[in-house]
Amino acid sequence: MSLVSIIIPTYNRAHLIGGTLDSIISQTYTNWECIVVDDGSDDYTTELLEFYSYKDPRIQYFQRPSHLNKGANACRNFGLEKSKGEYIMWFDSDDLMLPDKIEDQILPLKGKLFGYSVSKFDNLINGVLCNENAYKNNEFLVLNGENYSMMNVFWGTIDMLVSRHLIKDIRFNEKLKSGQEYNFFSKLTLSSKFEGIYINKILSYRRVHPDSIQTYQNNNKQDYLLNKYSLFYNTYLECNFFAPKKVKLYMLKNSQSFSFRLALSRNRIPYFLNLIQFLYKELGLFKTLLFLSSITAAYSTGKGYQLLKSSFPIKL
Structure with missing residues (x-):
């Protein structure tokens, strides 16, 4: 079984990240490492992550080094440097994986015909699931750099599983405050020339709440x-x-x-x-x-x- 590295930045999400980690521990695919990089939380994140890393050694917890830029993108880049997996998956500390997510996404990559796989998420708002409609073109258009960067197809940060060799020196832009997934995945898919495979299945829940980036952007x-x-x-x-x-x-x-x-x-x-x-x-x-x-x-x-x-x- 190939090692999958799951990289999660976090900041003051102690009240949410436990559910995220529980959803990862429950994966049917078991050969993974989860690298959580804390961006300087002042809640009880440290104590909680120490508990989870003791409970399951596949979970590794790091503080963002002080010489690196503050922000989720720097944490993602640092986590990538610490990772060892043949496949990389980025995830957010307030979202949830369904049990078959890794297994369903890694299977079609074994033949090396595709460089990455993309699944779907639904939005979870106040405990109610709301359908995300942005995936409608993914069923009949090719998943590649041109279609993604021109927004003909869609996926979120938490949707992609990618072969490590495609990433090379591509990194998240640490100057951007939002839209980092568009910037990163455009660079990744346009430079690699590989196509991806779409898995028309909901494999994650994105939790939308008052302090999420989406909510902030909508109000400013x-x-x-x-x-x-x-x-x-x-x-x-x-x-x-x-x-x-x-x-x-x-x-x-x-x-x-x-x-x-x-x-x-x-x-x-x-x-x-x-x-x-x-x-x-x-x-x-x-x-x-x-x-x-x-x-x-x-x-x-x-x-x-x-x-x-x-x-x-x-x-x-």
Whole structure:
């Protein structure tokens, strides 16, 4: 049986992570290690994880070293460095695995035809299961880097099991506050060229609660816009050397859209001069000038959408 490494960042989730670890211990596939990296919790996480690691030695508990950046992404990268498995699975400290998750996801990877497998989650809100509808295209479209990065197919952080050799030097971007799975999986799948296999089965529950990232993003429009803009800009930057042209244009188009919405809200647009340089490189002078005009109009009059639309890359 191949060793599967499950990597979990956590911060002040002592009231939830016990259920997560119990769901991992209950897996029908038994050859796994679970690496939990604490981001500096000040609740009773340490005591709880010491109990679980004593109870089951397959569970390893680490504190994020102080010289590393704070945040879940740094914890994920540190956990990957500590892991030994032939296969890697990322999970979150507030979510739950169904018993067959690892077994169902590792089986189709044994033939080496696919580099990763993707399952589904349902949302668990106040104890009630709610169906996640984002997977509808996964049944009839190929799971690859182009379709994922252009959001034609979907999976969440907790859905993928991937062969370790595909990861190489790909790491989570530690500057991003949200959307890290899009950035990471775009880099991983676009650079590796491998296809994945879709398992049309709910194998996890994502618990949505007041202090989850999803809830925070929904309640803070300015942060949402800034994070979305930074996500597409940085992903373009990191995928620039190996992504197909249409994928790069898709990322730039989204960077344009969210920068325009930031301008409408009178917010500063990060990396703006660099964005202009990339637009000029990819789109040419005329469309770049149209984009600049749309941003100027947005700041000064609250208008400019038609100029923005005209500055977009060709229809994708």
